[in-house]
Amino acid sequence: MPKKRILPYVLLGLINNKGKLSGYQISQEFKNEVGDFWHASHSQIYPELARMKDDGWLIDEDVDKSTFYSVTAEGHKILRNWMQEPLTDNEEIFSLKLYFIKDQTDPLLNNLLQQELELRQEKYDYLKGRLEEVFTDDATIQNNYGHYLILTRAIEREENHIHWLKSKVN
Amino acid sequence: MPKKRILPYVLLGLINNKGKLSGYQISQEFKNEVGDFWHASHSQIYPELARMKDDGWLIDEDVDKSTFYSVTAEGHKILRNWMQEPLTDNEEIFSLKLYFIKDQTDPLLNNLLQQELELRQEKYDYLKGRLEEVFTDDATIQNNYGHYLILTRAIEREENHIHWLKSKVN
DNA sequence: CGATCCATGTAAATGGTTACATGATTTA
DNA sequence: TAAATCATGTAACCATTTACATGGATCG
Numbered sequence: 001m002p003k004k005r006i007l008p009y010v011l012l013g014l015i016n017n018k019g020k021l022s023g024y025q026i027s028q029e030f031k032n033e034v035g036d037f038w039h040a041s042h043s044q045i046y047p048e049l050a051r052m053k054d055d056g057w058l059i060d061e062d063v064d065k066s067t068f069y070s071v072t073a074e075g076h077k078i079l080r081n082w083m084q085e086p087l088t089d090n091e092e093i094f095s096l097k098l099y100f101i102k103d104q105t106d107p108l109l110n111n112l113l114q115q116e117l118e119l120r121q122e123k124y125d126y127l128k129g130r131l132e133e134v135f136t137d138d139a140t141i142q143n144n145y146g147h148y149l150i151l152t153r154a155i156e157r158e159e160n161h162i163h164w165l166k167s168k169v170n
Numbered sequence: 171m172p173k174k175r176i177l178p179y180v181l182l183g184l185i186n187n188k189g190k191l192s193g194y195q196i197s198q199e200f201k202n203e204v205g206d207f208w209h210a211s212h213s214q215i216y217p218e219l220a221r222m223k224d225d226g227w228l229i230d231e232d233v234d235k236s237t238f239y240s241v242t243a244e245g246h247k248i249l250r251n252w253m254q255e256p257l258t259d260n261e262e263i264f265s266l267k268l269y270f271i272k273d274q275t276d277p278l279l280n281n282l283l284q285q286e287l288e289l290r291q292e293k294y295d296y297l298k299g300r301l302e303e304v305f306t307d308d309a310t311i312q313n314n315y316g317h318y319l320i321l322t323r324a325i326e327r328e329e330n331h332i333h334w335l336k337s338k339v340n
Numbered sequence: 341c342g343a344t345c346c347a348t349g350t351a352a353a354t355g356g357t358t359a360c361a362t363g364a365t366t367t368a
Numbered sequence: 369t370a371a372a373t374c375a376t377g378t379a380a381c382c383a384t385t386t387a388c389a390t391g392g393a394t395c396g
Contacts, residue, residue, distance in 0.1 A: 005355075024375050033304065033317065036297070036324065041357065046376060065364075065375060095324075101316030109316065127206070134203065146271030146279065147203065153334055154206065154265075160330040164323055175383075194347050214384065216348060235347060235392075 006093065007048055010038050012057060012071060012079040013100040020061070020068040023049055037095045083108055087115045089123060113169040120165060124158040131155065176263065177218055180208050182227060182241060182249040183270040190231070190238040193219055207265045253278055257285045259293060283339040290335060294328040301325065 014029055015021050021029070026049075027042040029035070040048075049069055052058045057075035061068045071079065087094055094116045101109050131151055135141050141148045184199055185191050191199070196219075197212040199205070210218075219239055222228045227245035231238045241249065257264055264286045271279050301321055305311050311318045 007355085022375080023377095027375095033300075036300065037320065042376075043358080043378080044356065047378090067376085095320050098316040098320045102313060104312065104315040130203075130206065142274065144272060145274040146268040149338065150207065150265050150268045156334060157327075157330070160327070164326060168319065177383080192347080193349095197347095211385065212348075213350080213386080217350090237348085 006038075006096070007040055007044065008052055008057070009079065009082045010034070010040070010096060011045070011048060011052065012075055012082075013096070015058065015069055016071045016076070016079055017100060017102065020070050022066040022068050024066065034096075034099060037092065037099055084111075087112070087119060089119055091116075110170050113165055117162065117165040117169055120158055120162050124155065124162060127151065127155045127158060176208075176266070177210055177214065178222055178227070179249065179252045180204070180210070180266060181215070181218060181222065182245055182252075183266070185228065185239055186241045186246070186249055187270060187272065190240050192236040192238050194236065204266075204269060207262065207269055254281075257282065257289060259289055280340050283335055287332065287335040287339055290328055290332050294325065294332060297321065297325045297328060 011026065014026060014034065018025075018029070023042065023046045026045050027040075030039050049058065049060075049067075052075070053060055053069065055074075056072055057078055058069040059072055061070070083097055083100065087097075094112065097112055098109075101112070103109075134151070135144075135148055181196065184196060184204065188195075188199070193212065193216045196215050197210075200209050219228065219230075219237075222245070223230055223239070225244075226242055227248055228239040229242055231240070253267055253270065257267075264282065267282055268279075271282070273279075304321070305314075305318055
């Protein structure tokens with residue numbers, strides 16, 4: 001799961017895509033659409049929004065009982081920078097960044113696909129090497145069958161992902 | 171990622187499969203094989219081993235400068251229980267449990283595959299429903315292209331996984 | 341003799357979940 | 369009128385990472 005601080009970028013991305021959002025609406029968002037790729041609880045969202053406002057990434061506006069947040073120019077800059085940061089071996093971040101791309105013609109789209117393709121190919125080569133290194137004979141397979149299964153599955157998984165990426169990348 | 175307390179079970183599984191292990195050896199293990207599916211740092215491993223010894227899951231034995239741990243009868247019971255616990259929608263735990271199965275004839279193997287198959291099928295249906303619910307017309311696809319891509323990718327991913335599971339399950 | 345590895349430990353910081361808390365509004 | 373939903377917040381706890389710390393053994 002989730003290691004480095006990525007919640008603020010998720011919030012920026014959400015508010016940027018949907019326009020003004022309250023903390024409550026964001027917590028609802030995590031129960032829909034984006035919830036398939038990321039989650040945060042309200043006890044994390046509210047203080048984070050306050051911090052981001054302090055940092056000038058968001059401005060707030062009180063309407064009725066709710067506080068609505070919008071992305072500032074500074075916030076847009078931060079979000080754009082994050083979107084352009086090189087991907088690491090972390091499918092979740094790839095999914096999230098992809099989720100935040102609205103337009104098929106956005107040059108970042110192809111960039112992301114290309115980056116992910118390279119990463120997946122590296123991983124594929126690594127796993128293939130592992131398989132050859134560890135499972136040299138049939139006895140080893142028989143005595144570590146679960147490990148063998150899950151490693152060959154991981155390889156097939158990468159193959160499938162690479163195939164998909166190749167079909168989408170230009 | 172990783173939410174509930176699963177480290178102790180990983181340690182039990184490792185020590186059970188490899189025999190006596192020291193904290194250091196375990197931390198090295200995470201740089202190999204099992205490191206593809208789980209990781210823990212030494213600062214987590216050492217206190218955890220001590221706690222597990224306190225709880226009677228492990229016994230220790232000092233040789234040279236190292237402390238080696240073995241799984242007790244109680245530890246075996248705990249491990250077996252964990253292995254038999256129903257899976258949740260968490261591929262990591264499926265991978266780990268599979269990794270700990272040594273023998274192709276272990277009835278737990280087929281059980282795990284079957285459970286995972288059901289979970290993946292549920293997830294597949296859910297994602298399919300999501301796709302139909304959210305992307306009702308072409309304009310929605312064009313205006314949320316990244317979301318469309320990643321959702322269709324998630325579906326293909328489940329398809330591929332289900333296909334693999336079906337080929338392994340009896 | 342300095343670097344790296346073996347081997348173990350604690351402390352501090354980070355990120356996240358769960359629980360506690362409050363109060364207004366809507367719905368059955 | 370009780371339950372559910374809207375709406376926001378804090379406190380406590382938990383798992384994990386990073387940093388701090390020590391000391392012996394080996395290797396170049």
